[in-house]
Amino acid sequence: MPEDTPTIETSEEVMFFDTDIGGVVHNIAYLRMIETARTRLAANMGFKLKEMAQTQIYPVVVRTEIDYRKPATLGDVLIISGRLDSVERVRFWVAFEVRRSGEETVLITCRQSLALVQMPQGKPLRLPDDWTDKYSHLFLKRNLEGVQSPERRS
Amino acid sequence: MPEDTPTIETSEEVMFFDTDIGGVVHNIAYLRMIETARTRLAANMGFKLKEMAQTQIYPVVVRTEIDYRKPATLGDVLIISGRLDSVERVRFWVAFEVRRSGEETVLITCRQSLALVQMPQGKPLRLPDDWTDKYSHLFLKRNLEGVQSPERRS
Amino acid sequence: MPEDTPTIETSEEVMFFDTDIGGVVHNIAYLRMIETARTRLAANMGFKLKEMAQTQIYPVVVRTEIDYRKPATLGDVLIISGRLDSVERVRFWVAFEVRRSGEETVLITCRQSLALVQMPQGKPLRLPDDWTDKYSHLFLKRNLEGVQSPERRS
């Protein structure tokens, strides 16, 4: 991965509130864990929580795709690995994998697209100008999008 | 109960997301069910969600006391019965009981005190003036409070 | 839609716990609402919660795709419309749309694939034999799947 690709790694110990009567982690609980990873990834890319609370400009989730491959259970220590996956003109994609600490097997994969929005009006904003340079290796050019958009790539 | 005591009854079917690996409803899930009942009780008392979103005046929870007597489990239909329990000058108490539909046994009892707050500053407001009359039978007089406050009554 | 396609409609009033500081419903909260609709859809198709708690055979979510088109906010009454979308040999797809009560605009679309699993071992089971007939109009034939699988269709 190019060294200028923003990445993140967070860790979560599976608690009772993460599990359900099936004996494994509930499918929605992973999305809370992924939100924590995504928020820290966004902070690395310049979106600090404290500033967002002031400016009310938030990166909001536009689409989530999540695949549940293998279950985790109570007391597992999970590693959530995230990265900026691609950038378009008004939205960007982030990708996540969840594994047990010290294991190779991928339990969960997830991709999310986000847009910058001015709340509470919900007005969409352009992505920061310097991203074109900064993340040029992740930039999806317009004509390419028609051929292979992120939604169809997975 | 005097007929002018605000009451509420809501119903919830226990879903997977309500349960945990122990095979029963997770202790926090009841508080979400109780919030739904409390919000509808508050609506009956004049606090409509849509108006609150405008005025940003919210009844906020100041204290919760909840007793877990018997567990509920997946697929149970629960009845949450709530009522205005008592009124003080700047806060009021609501009380809830949770039962399985059609059964007498109380699974959960809960009391919560609330105060009116102007958000986002968090400024506490006086309760509506007409409550003194309207809920006079629930009004805790000041000198009584010293002797037997709601916290010590349970 | 053919009359033998299982469908469901549920309703949810947006509570405080559904919202976040952005002033709208949090992206994860919709998935809880959709789980309630999905659970009732599954009950219509023969998977009763109470029986599942006994047999420990559950339809588990294998993949979720959700698009956030327009936001809902506090006090909105949301209608979640769901249907069985397609059936494969070992999994099936359900689809959901979320609208405000009485409005046409679709706020959220969501598709989920599910598989039958024997918990807690997590052993996948075949779908009920009679589904081949019962939902023949929704059955994706094997050779078609190679050309246009549900994942690539959206």
Added chain:
Amino acid sequence: MPEDTPTIETSEEVMFFDTDIGGVVHNIAYLRMIETARTRLAANMGFKLKEMAQTQIYPVVVRTEIDYRKPATLGDVLIISGRLDSVERVRFWVAFEVRRSGEETVLITCRQSLALVQMPQGKPLRLPDDWTDKYSHLFLKRNLEGVQSPERRS
């Protein structure tokens, strides 16, 4: 505090999913943070999550008392400090305080009583025999309980 009193300190950064439209942390979110602290405190006292998943013997919450003194908001780093508060014959009490990192002001106080239960039957068990010695300074003697039970102490 005597050095043999089990204590814990955990840290949580306030995420979007912790907040609500009022602009502050939702009252239920603190209980999830406190559960994480409580689970780690319990682990220090011998109740490991992984063993519990095997034995199905869990410390379950019997009562929660929580006071919301001051609000926290998005991006705050919260420190949850917990300790074993007192021990009775069949249940024990834990106490928690929540502060912003580096600040003295207590935002939240919480007390919870727990009992050991064999799931899924829900059969209550005696507390470990060695607790009488180990936590003798926290042991509430029976005749004292009549005078000043933990419920009435707060």
